Amino acid sequence: MIIIDNYIGGSFHKPESGQYLDNVNPAVGEVFARTASSSSKDLEEAVRAATAAFDEWSRKTLAQRSKILHKLADLIDENLEDLARAESQDNGKPVALARRVDIPRAAANFRFFASAIINESSEAHVMEGEAVNYTRRAPLGVVGCISPWNLPLYLFTWKIAPALAAGNCVIAKPSEVTPYTAFLLCQLANEAGFPPGVLNVLHGRGAEIGQLLVDHPEVKAISFTGGTQTGRIIGQAAARQFKKVSLELGGKNPVVIFDDCHFEEAVRTTIESSFTNQGEICLCGSRIFIQEGIYERFKAAFVDRVRALKVGDPSKEVDMGALVSREHMEKVDTYVAGARTEGGKILTGGKRITLMNGFYYEPTVIEGLDEFCQINQEEVFGPVVTLIPFTDESDVVKKANSTPYGLAAVIWTENLKRAHAVAHQIKSGIIWINCWMLRDLRTPFGGMKSSGVGREGGSEALRFFTEPQNICVKL
Ligand code: TXE
Numbered sequence: 001m002i003i004i005d006n007y008i009g010g011s012f013h014k015p016e017s018g019q020y021l022d023n024v025n026p027a028v029g030e031v032f033a034r035t036a037s038s039s040s041k042d043l044e045e046a047v048r049a050a051t052a053a054f055d056e057w058s059r060k061t062l063a064q065r066s067k068i069l070h071k072l073a074d075l076i077d078e079n080l081e082d083l084a085r086a087e088s089q090d091n092g093k094p095v096a097l098a099r100r101v102d103i104p105r106a107a108a109n110f111r112f113f114a115s116a117i118i119n120e121s122s123e124a125h126v127m128e129g130e131a132v133n134y135t136r137r138a139p140l141g142v143v144g145c146i147s148p149w150n151l152p153l154y155l156f157t158w159k160i161a162p163a164l165a166a167g168n169c170v171i172a173k174p175s176e177v178t179p180y181t182a183f184l185l186c187q188l189a190n191e192a193g194f195p196p197g198v199l200n201v202l203h204g205r206g207a208e209i210g211q212l213l214v215d216h217p218e219v220k221a222i223s224f225t226g227g228t229q230t231g232r233i234i235g236q237a238a239a240r241q242f243k244k245v246s247l248e249l250g251g252k253n254p255v256v257i258f259d260d261c262h263f264e265e266a267v268r269t270t271i272e273s274s275f276t277n278q279g280e281i282c283l284c285g286s287r288i289f290i291q292e293g294i295y296e297r298f299k300a301a302f303v304d305r306v307r308a309l310k311v312g313d314p315s316k317e318v319d320m321g322a323l324v325s326r327e328h329m330e331k332v333d334t335y336v337a338g339a340r341t342e343g344g345k346i347l348t349g350g351k352r353i354t355l356m357n358g359f360y361y362e363p364t365v366i367e368g369l370d371e372f373c374q375i376n377q378e379e380v381f382g383p384v385v386t387l388i389p390f391t392d393e394s395d396v397v398k399k400a401n402s403t404p405y406g407l408a409a410v411i412w413t414e415n416l417k418r419a420h421a422v423a424h425q426i427k428s429g430i431i432w433i434n435c436w437m438l439r440d441l442r443t444p445f446g447g448m449k450s451s452g453v454g455r456e457g458g459s460e461a462l463r464f465f466t467e468p469q470n471i472c473v474k475l
Contacts, residue, residue: 002033004179004203006042007186009049010196016041021176021204026092026322027314029357033090035179038204040212043171046200047218050142050169053197058139058167062117069114069165072185072192076107079188083153083181085315090180091152092322092359093277094314102154106185109157112441113165113461120462131474137466139167140220140244144213146206146234147182148226149175149324150280150381156182159223162461164199171200171219173210175226177324179203206230214238221245221465225282228379228405228450235453246454246464248282248446250379251407254400255285256390256422259293261412265434267301273410273436275309275363278320279383280328282451283408283430283437287376288387289396295389299367302387303347306363311353322358323382329359332382339366339375344386371402379405393418397425406448410436429455 004023005012020034036042057065076083083103088095093102123135145159156174163170174182182201189199202209206226214222214237221244224234231247238245255273257266273285290298314321323329329352336350349364367387369376376386390396400409409428413419416433423431429447432438439445445457454464 001031002180004033004035004183006036006038006046006203007183007189007199007201008042008046008197009053009200010190010194012186013042013045015039015204023090023179024325025089026324027089027356027358029326029359033180035176036203038202038209042202043209043212043216046171046202047142047216049197050171050200051218053195054139054141054169056195057169057198060167065165065167066114066118068193069110069161072188072194073107073110073114075188075192076103076110076185079184080104083184086180086184087153087178088314088321090178091149092314092324094318094321096317097277102151106153106157108441109154109161113161116162116458116462117165120459129475131472133470133472136469136471137166137462138469139466141168142219143168143170143221143223143465144216144219145170145172146210146213146222146224146226147172147174149177150277150282152178153181153185155225156185158456159225160199162456163223163465164194166462166465168465169198169200171202171213173202173204173206173213176203176205211237214243217241219243223456223464224248231452244464246446246456247452248456249407249450249452250381250405251282251284251447251451252287252377252379252403252405253283253285253408253410253428254426255288255410256396256400256412256426257288257290257294257298258411258413258415258418259291260414261294262414262434263294263298263301266412267298267305269436270302270410270412271305271309274385275306275320275383276437278323278361279385280324280381282381285408285410285436286380286385287371287400288385289390289399290387291396292389292391295387299347299387303365306348306365309363311360311362312355320363320383322360324359326359328382329361332361332380332384335375335378335380335382336364336366336384339369339373339386342369342373342375344369344373344375347387349383371399377403393422397422400426404450407451408432408447
């Protein structure tokens with residue numbers, strides 16, 4: 001049995017409570033690890049360690065910090081296979097996907113921010129003949145990073161890399177559902193040369209140790225990715241202390257397919273945007289709007305491809321593995337049952353797959369429901385999409401904007417004028433035109449409306465993890 005302990009001040013510590021949580025491999029439904037269930041005493045210890053480390057870490061030169069981050073990126077590359085297997089075992093995703101996307105991206109996150117701090121320009125404003133102002137961006141101190149279970153190491157590092165690069169000390173809380181790769185990363189952090197206390201990782205339940213982290217007055221900012229309900233709780237708690245908060249929340253993302261699209265590309269990529277990682281990505285498109293003229297043709301081609309997807313043992317060559325937990329699989333199934341009750345027609349899928357005691361679900365396509373039905377309003381976060389016809393640009397803009405969410409959208413058309421016009425009207429933080437998940441880490445990443453507050457990525461992340469200070473020098 002693997003024991004996942006907290007990482008505080010550069011070494012592993014048992015939780016003060018002595019309590020552990022079961023960690024289940026969703027592919028086989030069996031407990032394979034026990035995860036520390038942390039309490040306020042563990043948090044106090046982490047806060048002490050992080051506070052003590054801050055002076056040394058924040059005074060390091062950019063080049064020194066950059067070098068340690070680069071070293072960690074190299075170590076992730078060297079351990080790619082082990083990390084990919086661990087991620088798949090913990091989350092249920094195909095190991096091939098973790099090998100191709102999750103783990104390389106974790107390394108890229110460190111590499112990117114290691115370079116970004118060196119290349120970031122600083123502002124100066126000259127008051128003619130009188131003074132020069134420059135902006136110093138100071139790290140905040142101890143910051144908290146809370147990450148979810150769907151892309152565990154990918155999103156964990158997406159937060160801690162900019163926080164550390166900017167000179168902060170971090171207390172991170174990975175999802176209790178998928179803590180394994182964050183635990184493995186701590187061992188590599190020691191090898192990379194992080195001074196003790198710069199990175200601390202506490203495990204345990206969100207409502208317990210997560211909430212304590214958010215509420216701790218010495219924790220100066222919280223970067224959170226997770227569900228919208230949780231984001232609301234965190235946002236309210238942070239506001240009471242005027243704490244900086246960045247929230248990356250759920251989505252109900254529209255995919256808009258115009259009749260002049262590159263048909264083959266649109267079908268192929270929409271399969272990916274619907275079912276990659278079992279549909280458990282906040283950026284997955286779940287409402288597919290198809291222009292009337294090609295509705296039947298697109299539907300036929302799409303459903304055909306969906307039927308051909310291979311779902312199964314994530315350690316093998318499959319398109320989809322298991323959903324993250326029994327609870328989540330049941331939630332997905334309840335949404336599909338609700339769609340049936342509301343009159344939706346299941347074109348393919350629509351039920352669990354019994355396999356190895358794991359939590360598998362068929363890729364599911366539903367039609368016949370308007371944009372206001374429950375399944376078209378709420379985030380399912382699984383392998384379930386709906387098809388909805390539309391007439392013209394204004395019709396689809398109205399439909400696409402009809403949810404409380406606004407994270408990502410995809411537009412397929414060969415007419416770029418139309419693509420821009422529609423992109424400007426869809427209320428989403430990220431719009432992909434004729435592609436999906438093409439990511440440049442310099443770009444602002446995050447959502448509008450109930451999909452979030454603030455942006456991650458590039459300069460946005462470095463700004464979030466620093467406090468601007470205006471220094472005015474009289475000439
Ligand atoms: O996420 P939670 P859950 C969506 C998706 C999913 C739903 C619920 O629809 O079905 O959210 O998933 C920690 N204070 N997304 O319940 O609870 C928690 O321990 C501080 C979208 O698993 O939001 C974990 O580390 N922390 C999404 C993290 O928050 C708290 C990714 C996220 O868990 C806390 C995941 C609290 N009070 C789910 N309560 C995306 N945007 O990518 C929980 N946590």
